[in-house]
Amino acid sequence: MSHSSHPTAAPPLQMGLKLANSKLCLWLFLGTxxxxxxxxxxxxxxxxxxAVDTEGNGVWPxxxxxxxxxxxxxxxxxxxxxxxxxxxKAHEEIGRGQFREGLRDLLLVFACAVLxxxxxxxxYQGKWVRDILPGRISETxxxxxxxxxxxxxxxxxxxxxxxxxxxxxxxxxxxHAQLENLLRQEKLTxxxxxxxxxxxxxxxxxxxxxESHVMMATIYHDRTRDDSGHLVPLDKEHHAAYYIPxxxxxxSSYFTITGFHAIHVIVGMIIFFFPLKKGLIGGGLEEADAQxxxxxGLYWHFVDLVWIFLFPLIYIVQF
Amino acid sequence: MADHDxxxxxxxxxxxALCVFTVLSAIADxxxxxxxxxxxxVVLAIAVAKATCVMLFFMHLKWERGWKYVLLAPTTILxxxxxxxxxxxxxxxxxxxxxxxxxxxxxxHGDSDGADDDGNP
Numbered sequence: 001m002s003h004s005s006h007p008t009a010a011p012p013l014q015m016g017l018k019l020a021n022s023k024l025c026l027w028l029f030l031g032t033x034x035x036x037x038x039x040x041x042x043x044x045x046x047x048x049x050x051a052v053d054t055e056g057n058g059v060w061p062x063x064x065x066x067x068x069x070x071x072x073x074x075x076x077x078x079x080x081x082x083x084x085x086x087x088x089k090a091h092e093e094i095g096r097g098q099f100r101e102g103l104r105d106l107l108l109v110f111a112c113a114v115l116x117x118x119x120x121x122x123x124y125q126g127k128w129v130r131d132i133l134p135g136r137i138s139e140t141x142x143x144x145x146x147x148x149x150x151x152x153x154x155x156x157x158x159x160x161x162x163x164x165x166x167x168x169x170x171x172x173x174x175x176h177a178q179l180e181n182l183l184r185q186e187k188l189t190x191x192x193x194x195x196x197x198x199x200x201x202x203x204x205x206x207x208x209x210x211e212s213h214v215m216m217a218t219i220y221h222d223r224t225r226d227d228s229g230h231l232v233p234l235d236k237e238h239h240a241a242y243y244i245p246x247x248x249x250x251x252s253s254y255f256t257i258t259g260f261h262a263i264h265v266i267v268g269m270i271i272f273f274f275p276l277k278k279g280l281i282g283g284g285l286e287e288a289d290a291q292x293x294x295x296x297g298l299y300w301h302f303v304d305l306v307w308i309f310l311f312p313l314i315y316i317v318q319f
Numbered sequence: 320m321a322d323h324d325x326x327x328x329x330x331x332x333x334x335x336a337l338c339v340f341t342v343l344s345a346i347a348d349x350x351x352x353x354x355x356x357x358x359x360x361v362v363l364a365i366a367v368a369k370a371t372c373v374m375l376f377f378m379h380l381k382w383e384r385g386w387k388y389v390l391l392a393p394t395t396i397l398x399x400x401x402x403x404x405x406x407x408x409x410x411x412x413x414x415x416x417x418x419x420x421x422x423x424x425x426x427x428h429g430d431s432d433g434a435d436d437d438g439n440p
Binding site for chain 1: 326327330331333334337338341344345347348351355358359362363365366369370373374376377378383384386387390391393394395397398399401402405406409411418420421422423424425426
């Protein structure tokens with residue numbers, strides 16, 4: 001009895017879609033990537049709208065406070081757009097046998113990725129020096145004073161030499177202990193605590209250490225108070241605020257979203273490394289490489305696509 | 320060969336269009352203090368236009384077959400659905416909020432900034 005005499009219930013197998021398996025896999029992968037980034041961006045929009053004061057007004061930290069540099073974001077947008085254009089050019093050129101031109105454009109794509117990460121690193125460094133990092137930002141006046149007292153404790157733990165000798169260190173250790181007590185017992189107003197912190201930065205022996213380690217002293221030392229009793233910022237260039245309501249929510253969102261995007265840029269560089277290696281020292285590119293470059297390009301365009309939305313949402317929109 | 324040339328031209332035009340869109344976004348940024356809502360809508364509309372250009376031409380979706388709808392429609396629907404689903408609880412508030420310390424400080428912070436700008440306590 002042959003198998004063919006029995007009708008089978010299973011549907012007949014058929015060929016797949018009329019596109020390369022690798023390209024189909026890449027698109028399926030991009031489907032998951034779309035979900036991943038839309039979750040990040042969607043959540044960012046929602047938490048940003050939820051950052052309000054008691055009146056319900058939006059109080060998301062402004063670009064000046066959080067050291068968001070719009071021109072850096074705009075340049076990075078241009079860099080990614082240019083790299084996307086270079087990828088499609090490289091794909092076309094390799095497909096038609098112009099390997100030299102294709103290799104040149106792939107090298108330029110790689111250079112664009114390096115430039116993008118360099119600019120992003122500059123922006124991250126701006127946050128780092130101002131301590132605009134998740135979990136480290138004072139959101140209230142009390143938190144700012146607590147942070148300053150803690151940072152004074154760090155300075156007080158330094159060697160005698162760094163603090164201008166043993167007598168000076170003894171003074172600072174005593175002052176730190178006293179500040180801790182005053183804070184715990186709530187014997188002084190927060191404004192008075194601030195004034196004592198700022199005064200420490202004027203000390204001849206350890207004032208320099210206080211200035212470089214204690215954020216409050218860095219921003220406010222050597223300035224008088226305004227009419228309403230608030231300390232006037234020392235340096236407009238710093239842009240950092242004394243304390244930043246919703247600052248930690250900002251920092252977490254910012255570093256999560258841009259960090260994951262930067263990781264995708266690095267992965268893109270790894271993907272482009274292989275055809276570059278083949279083209280430069282591995283015997284040269286060939287027409288069969290066009291499919292790889294197309295797939296790599298699809299991934300790279302997606303990285304560009306994500307940034308196209310991140311640029312306005314993080315750098316420009318204020319809602 | 321003619322087909323290749325026409326593709327090259329399309330890619331170059333798209334690149335120029337994307338650059339122009341980026342410059343427009345940067346120009347719009349200059350007006351965000353005066354009209355934040357309008358600028359917000361404009362720059363997001365520009366972003367959608369840029370994304371459309373990249374997907375249609377650079378990612379070749381304009382020339383792909385019907386599979387693109389099967390693959391992209393579910394992800395797009397879910398991607399839009401997620402923030403909409405979260406919005407009523409977190410983004411908007413139906414009931415009066417219980418003020419948190421951060422919300423109170425945010426209110427004070429804004430007040431003091433305004434007072435400083437005007438030079439009045």
